[in-house]
Amino acid sequence: MEASEKQTARPELVRARRRRGMSQEAAAEALGVSLTTWARWERGEQGVRARHRARLAAVFGATHADVERWVDGWTLPETPSWPLADCGDGSVTATVKSADLLWRFEMDQSRRHMLATLPFVPAALAEWLTSWTYDNPAASAAHTGTGRAVGMTDVQRIDEARQMFSQMDHQFGAGLVRPVVLRYLHTNVTPLLHGRYDDEVGAALMSAAAGMSRMAGWTAFDMNLHGPAQQHFGQALRFAKAANDPLTAVWILTAMTRQAIHIDQPLWSLRLARSARETARQAQASPRVMSLLISREAWTTALHAKPGESGDKHAARQVQRLLGEAERAYGQGLSDSDPAWVITYEAAELHAEAGRSWGLIGEHQRAAACAEAAAETFQGRLPRSAQFNRMHAADAYLNLGELDQALATARPAVRQAKTLSSKRSVEFVKSFTTRLDPHSTTIAVREFRDHVKQELAA
Numbered sequence: 001m002e003a004s005e006k007q008t009a010r011p012e013l014v015r016a017r018r019r020r021g022m023s024q025e026a027a028a029e030a031l032g033v034s035l036t037t038w039a040r041w042e043r044g045e046q047g048v049r050a051r052h053r054a055r056l057a058a059v060f061g062a063t064h065a066d067v068e069r070w071v072d073g074w075t076l077p078e079t080p081s082w083p084l085a086d087c088g089d090g091s092v093t094a095t096v097k098s099a100d101l102l103w104r105f106e107m108d109q110s111r112r113h114m115l116a117t118l119p120f121v122p123a124a125l126a127e128w129l130t131s132w133t134y135d136n137p138a139a140s141a142a143h144t145g146t147g148r149a150v151g152m153t154d155v156q157r158i159d160e161a162r163q164m165f166s167q168m169d170h171q172f173g174a175g176l177v178r179p180v181v182l183r184y185l186h187t188n189v190t191p192l193l194h195g196r197y198d199d200e201v202g203a204a205l206m207s208a209a210a211g212m213s214r215m216a217g218w219t220a221f222d223m224n225l226h227g228p229a230q231q232h233f234g235q236a237l238r239f240a241k242a243a244n245d246p247l248t249a250v251w252i253l254t255a256m257t258r259q260a261i262h263i264d265q266p267l268w269s270l271r272l273a274r275s276a277r278e279t280a281r282q283a284q285a286s287p288r289v290m291s292l293l294i295s296r297e298a299w300t301t302a303l304h305a306k307p308g309e310s311g312d313k314h315a316a317r318q319v320q321r322l323l324g325e326a327e328r329a330y331g332q333g334l335s336d337s338d339p340a341w342v343i344t345y346e347a348a349e350l351h352a353e354a355g356r357s358w359g360l361i362g363e364h365q366r367a368a369a370c371a372e373a374a375a376e377t378f379q380g381r382l383p384r385s386a387q388f389n390r391m392h393a394a395d396a397y398l399n400l401g402e403l404d405q406a407l408a409t410a411r412p413a414v415r416q417a418k419t420l421s422s423k424r425s426v427e428f429v430k431s432f433t434t435r436l437d438p439h440s441t442t443i444a445v446r447e448f449r450d451h452v453k454q455e456l457a458a
Contacts, residue, residue, distance in 0.1 A: 009044020012070040016060055017042075030059045041071075050127045072123075090135050092143050092202060095242045096193045099209065099235055103186045106216075106228075118227025125256070125268055128234045129275055137244040141202030147195030150205060154192055158208040159340075161188070162215050169215075170382050174222035175421025181216050206243035210236045211341070214252050221259050224423040229259055246283040247339045250276050250293065257296055262424070266304040273300040286337045291329035292345050298322035298357045308362030316361040323354050348377035352389050359396055368396035372409070384425060387416040391428040395435070403439055407448050414455050426456060 017027050028038035031052060040046035048056070048071045056067045105111040161184055169177045189209055197205060217232030233256045240249035253276035260269035277293040285293075298319050305315035330350055334343065355370025371393035378386035390413035397406035410432055417425040433452055439445045 010042050010070060014042050016070050020060060031055050050124065090131065090241055091138050092141055092242050095238045098238060099193065099213065100190055102231055102235055103182065103190060106182045107186045115228050116225055120226040120230050120263055122265060122268055124230060124234060125272065128237050132237055132241055132249060135241065138242045140199050141206055141243060142199045143197055143202055145194040145196055147191055150192050150195040150197040150201055152201060152204060155201065155204045155208045158189060158212055162211050165215055169219060170384060173384055173420040173422030173425065174219035178219035178223060181219055185212055185216060203243045206239045207245045207248050210239035210243065210248050210252065213239060214255055218255055222422050222424050224427065226259065226263055246279050247285060250280045250285065250289065251341045253279065254292065254296060257300060261300060261303060266300065270300040270304045273297040286335045287329040287332035288334055288338050288345060289342050291326045291350065292342060294322050294329060295326040295350055295353045298326060299353055302357045302360035306360060308360055319357050319361050323357060326350060348374045355392060359399065364396045364399040368393050371396060383416060384420050384422055387413045387420065387425050388428060391432055394432055398435060404444065407444055411451065414452050418455050
């Protein structure tokens with residue numbers, strides 16, 4: 001006997017089925033799942049994977065927003081654009097289809113606006129991690145499309161373009177770069193994906209497309225567009241899966257980890273960091289890759305446990321152990337097996353991330369020293385990174401009770417923020433300004449806040 005609406009955790013899903021005159025058996029058959037699975041969905045005892053949500057929308061003639069309301073009890077913006085990263089199986093054809101859909105939405109002015117309103121959805125992370133970890137890669141990366149023949153030279157051009165976009169992003173911030181990246185994906189990468197290529201070229205093309213998709217996600221992240229960023233990161237992970245390329249997947253997972261850290265998702269950031277490290281371990285990644293991943297795991301461990309606030313000495317020791325491991329791995333130097341994306345990972349970046357970990361375990365003096373050293377190294381060459389680390393150093397000095405030093409350290413970072421097309425840069429300044437509330441009556445803080453208002457308004 002079917003559960004009554006009062007007994008089920010998903011009454012809207014039950015109502016949607018009954019409105020179509022379907023039994024549980026009929027609905028399960030239409031969705032391609034067992035009757036037990038469907039019954040568990042209605043009772044709220046089992047999650048509904050993204051691919052099944054997409055199938056629900058198709059079978060029931062509903063929008064994705066309706067499906068999300070039936071399943072999760074909340075409503076996304078009225079747009080069919082979530083979850084874009086799920087368009088069937090993990091084949092090359094399905095992967096290309098999902099990318100094409102996402103990038104066309106980004107180029108359509110009205111749909112881009114709707115896409116920009118999408119929230120960050122933690123449940124999607126579970127879906128992508130499960131797919132990456134357990135699904136089989138595509139049997140072949142070859143494609144017999146209607147487009148032109150694609151060769152390794154075409155793939156190389158994508159990688160070269162991404163490197164150029166990355167340099168621009170570091171120099172100026174994502175606001176100037178993001179539109180160019182999206183247009184490049186739609187205009188240059190899409191025709192290649194629809195072309196003709198053998199397995200070897202196809203695998204390289206999937207990896208290159210993954211890198212460019214990661215770039216699209218990263219620029220959205222820097223502009224605080226966290227829903228679109230998540231979509232592009234998820235698409236990038238699909239490309240890496242189609243290419244059977246674990247090291248590119250590791251690179252994407254590090255970006256997803258960084259986003260989760262920034263938007264205060266400590267549990268997910270830790271899960272993502274550990275997934276990246278496990279993937280790298282299985283792929284026998286180089287010491288330089290492992291250094292980055294261990295450092296990121298230290299940061300996420302500290303963020304999750306917050307030993308500086310909780311007094312958790314065990315977690316603090318764990319963070320310190322991981323930081324030591326990261327230093328030792330970095331000290332082994334570069335190797336012939338290093339992927340291109342890790343070669344630019346330098347000691348200053350390692351120390352900058354270590355500074356964030358030290359701060360979270362209550363070692364604010366070390367946090368300030370790491371951040372200031374990193375800012376000095378990055379200055380002139382990587383202005384956004386320099387600005388971030390000046391603000392982190394200012395935060396550390398504020399935690400130490402050194403108000404004047406905190407304000408003096410933050411002042412040049414305020415000037416830098418207005419020259420960068422990066423919402424994260426501005427966000428760090430505003431967050432620091434808010435943290436000054438306990439000192440709001442002092443002349444120095446009032447003057448600093450006036451300075452921030454003038455600089456950011458200019």
